[in-house]
Amino acid sequence: MSTSRTALILFLAAAGLFAAGCDKKPADEAGKQAKEPDKVVATVNGEKLMQSDYQNYLQLRQQQVGPIPDKDKEKQIVMDELIEKMLLAQHAISTKLDQEPEVSSLMKRVREEILVQAVKRKLLRDNPITEDDVKKRFEQEVEATHKTEYKVRHILVKDEAEAKDILAQIEKGAKFDKLAKDKSVDTQSGKNGGELGWINQGMVVPEFFNAVMAMKKGAVSAAPVKSDFGWHIIKVEDTRPLKIPAFEEFMADQRARANIQRKMQDDRIGNLVKDLKGKAKITVN
Template identity: 40%
Template sequence: MLRHKFLATAALAVALSFGASVHAQEDAVVAKVGDLEIRQSELDLAIENLDPQLAQLPDDQKRVAALSGVIDVKLLAQGAADEGMKDTEEFKKRMEYITDRELHNSYFRKHVVDAVTEDEVKARYEKEIGAMPKQEEVNARHILVKTEEEAKTIIGELDAGKDFAELAKEKSEDSNKSDGGDLGWFSKGRMVPEFEEVAFALEKGAYTKTPVKSQFGFHVIKLEDRRDVQAPPLEQVEPQVRQLVMRDKYLALVEKAKSEQPVEITDEALRKGYEDVNKAQAAEPAAGEQPAPQQ
């Protein structure tokens, strides 16, 4: 189902680390560590990058936790600077990688996240809807009893003209008896096979003339209606559809960059692994896959 595919791609969430822009006049000093100032913009970045557990705290506690972390960082960073650590090759390599990663994130935000239009989201939604095969679902009621004889007696009462929902309220042992045995809408694969086979074979308005046995007991089933499975409305799955559009934009950016700057991998095992990953990423995502870029 489309809902399943969208929910499966829901695992495509993009974790970005971008702080909101802060005007200079609003970037107040919130603390000092020696001669170093900690400004609101730095505190905002620290809040965004809190440990997930701390991120669940109330806003005032998050601010305190983030400030505590920034102060600790400033204190020990000063110690590292005093020892000359920032002049080491190891540190320079780490900073070069971090710089590249943040540039990548900024580029991603500009050309992917902020570039997605509502028309693109709607078009991708309609494409997914059109590609989904039709699937039938039914609306049914049932009465569940322990023995076959009880089920046969109920069928006899139905033949005599008694109302199915009222009999369900009176005699069913299922938890939905108060709803007249209403099971709502369900598609294939939702019920036990023996129940499902009979339910989907019934005509609209008909009930089973013989008891249906399952692991739960004996059922008398009535088919209320049947229809094609309804796709979820765009409003319900818009975030997941947007992720699909973002994924396509991201892959297009990467492919364009590769065409302009060919990638050469000298390690044979790494080269093969890299190619396999890129082939899988370029394929259309199926339920359960998570091919979106991770920031």
């Protein structure tokens, strides 16, 4: 690949266009392009602009700003933008901007990001997630899920001493919802008397949920509960069995299905990184 064309690709990647979606062609279109020989669509100061460059940029541009109904006009706009970017990239190289430490470092990071995305795409393409894979993961998630959900209120403050003072007031008969309105720094729930509604595992931070699981219905936490947000006084108002959907119902929920598939993809990528780390020689100064 020529230096100028490399610079063009880096230019597009730095703009968030190249790495973000260059694998999103429909399968038939990608197959058709793979079979057809690439051809030169323009030459800029002796550097070739290929049909594949044009198609990639056109697709990514359409994802960013939408297609232009007038296809001849769109073609002209895309060609003009590509040529301008090539000219700017060539000018940067001719004036040695690519050798400046800050620019060189940025280009290195962008190149790494392109390669990272390419590795991820290939890994997921070579190891597609099947419906059987999703079903197995769904069953594992169900098995690990706490089977009760809780209706709770809380009062959140930043200081432990204040939390203990509020707890002492509750023990003396002060109204929980009134204290939540007056004292809680979680203003969203505070204006509703500290009400969080029904929660289950994963909806709140682990420290909070662990405390809730240990409490009985109608109880207020015996001591303030610390989390990254501050100090919580918790009240469990009610409990009920968690309704878990059947697998077929789960698969019909597009968002839920996408979430579990994303988690599975992240796990596969994480396993590859773990394997690479295990084999690598890494020194941190």
